[in-house]
Amino acid sequence: MSHDGVRPSATRRAAAFLLAGALTVSALSACSSDEKENRPLAGQDIAPAGRALVADGGTLRWAVDAVPATLNTFQADADAATSRVAGAVLPSLFRLDARGRPQPNPAYLESAKVVDTEPRQVVLYRLDQQAVWSDGREIGAADFAAQWRALSGKDSAYWTARNAGYDRIAKIERGHDDLEVKVTFARPYADWKSLFTPLYPKEVMGTPDAFNDGARSKLKVTAGPFALKKVDREDGKVTLVRSTRWWGSPAKLDKIVLRAVPRDERLDALAENKVDLAEVDPDDAERIAAAHGTKTTAASQAAAGAEREKAEKAEKAEKAAKKEKEEKDKKKDEKKGDEDAAEAAARRKALRRYVVRSSLEPAYTQLALNGSEGPLADERVRRAVARALDRTKLAELVLKPLGLPAVPVGSHLALAGQPAYEDNSGALGGQDTKGARALLADAGWILGGPVEKQAKDKKDKKGKDEDGDEAGEKDTAGSKGEKSEDDDGTYIVGEDDKPGEAEGAGDHGGDGRSEERAARSADGKQYLGEPGAARHGGAPGAYAPMGTAAPARAADTVMAKDGKALSLRFVLPSGPGSASLRAVGDRIARMLRKVGIRTTITKVPDDSYFKDHIASGEYDLALYSWPATAFPATDARPVYAKPVPGADGELKVEQNYTRVGTDRIDQLFDEALVTLDAGKERELMRKADSRIWAGAASIPLYQRPQLTAARPRLVNVGAFGFRTPVYEDMGYQERTPSSASTSSVPSATSS
Structure with missing residues (x-):
């Protein structure tokens, strides 16, 4: 997760991206005239080029967070790198277009449609006659059936992370010939297009051993423009090579090397010529822009820098003091200054080899309110928190300095541009200080x-108080x-900083x-x-003579x-790349202070943020991101499902980390899941979204920025937005006489 959103694992959601606003429009209907008004706020930025303009050959070194623990996207520890490998080497029957809509992938499908609804729903897939696995075997019904059996949930020997949709299939059989696959559903399933993407060969899905262990580090049989050559965990690389058995448009690149580079090391890796393409955080994007002599990637570097500097102020203080002490010796200081100046100049020169491509990621950052206990168990208090927020200012804080549209997200279930999008935030209401205080008063505050x-708390040597709570x-x-910071990174935001200080x-x-x-x-x-x-x-209120201010x-x-006092625990990640998120948290705390709500902010390590705080419910307020999906009825249901006690008495929350839900919301999801009328499904999702807003357990804030540093001559790759990457079209632009004289970027780089 970059940490302007830290986010939960996306393995159980059909995410459009994977790992920090949306357009406010009038009510949408199924008609095309309304859909024309619903456009993505920002288009993709990938330096598009026709295949004739792309050179043959070359290696793309692409930074990822880590070498994937598994190559099986249906396992619990699958991550963004897993999805990236699968997208390049395995069949994807449907790809998302620029508006996040699933479209048939012509490399694999001639057609796919519902051919019957009574007595049961039947979908008929017509495969491309050239579609074969890398061992020469035709892709067919046996592969579909093996994947269904593995993911149906009927055999517990398969260690699957999700089975949504596959559990509704009754049978899979060959159609009129080997190119047809007939899928019959036991129960209607609106999101049938989400299935079999990716599609694994029967060699992977056929047995529990092959599923559980066989596909974790190797894929012997593939069917994409690239094939998997090697997973090198020791060297931190995954190497993909152009497939010789690919029947579609040949891949332009010889190789794609996915290189593990942590977020806080991306800028160094770029400067040291170790990668050609990397998603970067706003601070790194600004440094690349500064190397080109511009203030920021788009607008004001000063505005963004000031906010991030404030968020980082406390944690940088100790480093600054140490540096000041080390530089007391004048000679060493001068020598070090000369070395630093030379190093900085070399670094700026190296960073000029890259450009930043920017868009909005198909994901949004939200404020989560834990409604399981404490003050936030009262819906009126949650609604008061929501009414205290100026979501436009929060979106501007993150997006405006980057030159991206700073519009708050209006839906939990879709983003601007997607057909299901509608701004339903009116169900909760906008920023209203008086209204927030009235809600609190109604709740007895x-x-x-x-x-x-x-x-006064008495802490032991381990940093615990007498009750065993964290220091x-x-x-x-x-x-x-009012704002005192402890050694553990906790600080208190109480009343106000100084008399009359304005918010912000x-x-x-x-x-x-x-x-x-x-x-x-x-x-x-x-x-x-x-x-x-x-x-x-x-x-x-204070009593004073009439007329006294x-x-x-x-x-x-x-x-x-x-x-x-009304005080809420606000948990935020402390790791590199989280500065924007912490700046947003600080601004939210000040907004809440205006309505009389105090916050206790605690910064925790990224690796424990979800496991020890969000998933376990050890928080009142938290910020994290959810990916957008083309299939909200399927993918968003576990996020908003009403928690219910399990057989062991423990509350089963699935992915609903706010622990707030209603029977009616569950019912709307269930109804949407069985309708085969796309317009009706969208309308049901919008109704569910309105009720999710009214519950005020999660408040969408802004669509996350997507910033990618790339070689200038790399084309058809960068900030993809909603669209699924087309791996065979990626490459380096052909050199022309003009480009050869103005660009020092090589046509290909070696791994």
């Missing part, structure tokens, strides 16, 4: 109400440090700390708000109930 004095995870009512203003003022005003009255209770704000009955901080008084 009093503005500036009494707060019982909290005992820093504490109630802070009455504490003096610069840093937190001075050293980043300010005093939280607290007052005691004769009744011995503590009150949050201005000094002297003791309550003696009546409406909450309200204190500047009165609007930021914390809500309280039953002697406790």
